Amino acid sequence: MAAGISNEKYNHIDEIKNEVREILEDLIAQAKPMEGDVLVVGCSSSEVNAHKLGTFSSEEIGQALFEEISKVASEHKLYVAAQCCEHLNRCLCVERELAIKRGLEIVSVVPKLKAGGSFATAAYKNMDNPVMVETIKAELGMDIGDTLIGMHLRAVAVPVRTKINTVGNAHVVCARTRPKYIGGERAEYI
Template identity: 60%
Template sequence: MLEEIRLQAEQAAAELLEAAHLKKGNLIVIGCSSSEISDHRIGSHSSEEIGQAVFSAIYEVFKAQGIYVAAQCCEHLNRALILEREAAELYGYEPVSVVPQLKAGGSFASAAYRIFKEPVAVEAIKAHAGMDIGNTLIGMHLKAVAVPVRLKTNRIGFANVVAARTRPKYIGGVRACYEDSRE
């Protein structure tokens, strides 16, 4: 089952990468409930193995393209995020002091903390795209205009997968012209 979950996570990440038109240095937020993946209520059956499998699969896809991954912690850490110090410094996010654990932060964020070269926690970000695996509510960490992205891979294990990209705000009214024509 872990290999199937890993493949689903990798496929969903690859689909989002293509659909969101992300560029090197962009930031993506991922929220993940290992409980939902294993067909349990969110926060009730955290699995270190599932968190590790999903994070490593997703991280490999985005890291290969130079895209920073931010792993959203669970509600027990107020949905703080774990990311590389380099990304936090690049975007001006101030680190806070916390280390995610299985029952406070979750298995996905804990895996990120172990895998990142120099992990830090921050309280909030404004990401260019995001993926929500298992109803973790990542919307607060996306830029202002989020556009839904339909993925063919809309489940990882038993968890629903919802994705989004962002775009600049359209301003100026009916006479304005816009650069972003991806919609």
């Protein structure tokens, strides 16, 4: 196996799937997204498995988390945008349908375990019609392992505190977005 790639079996797959589901359901309950909104997810399988970011990519963990996240997103009629690692400049794997609807420019690359990451690799393998895009402006975000998803959130990002904030050993941060407030002292906001 290549350096930095894990081929060991992770013993807590059901546990991490339950944790990610609980966090995501909590995020959705608080954020109240609309049908067709985008959830951007960054994920370090290394961090989930108690290793330093980018040092121990696990195909098994990436696959399990993508399955659970895409299942929950589908139940709530949300799109998933899977952020790649820094080696692919944090580009994203999305469904072609979403890229067309949002007018996103498709780029040519295929994520792999050490160039894209395990989560984006799983997304590319399992989406119905995956394409890669350079950027997106998502309404919701879930960052598993401090992978820095902020560049792909709409302005204005608002932190969402969920009941639990770890998946495996990885720290999780969630966000929703809201429209910008404009105007002065006479302005009223919704």
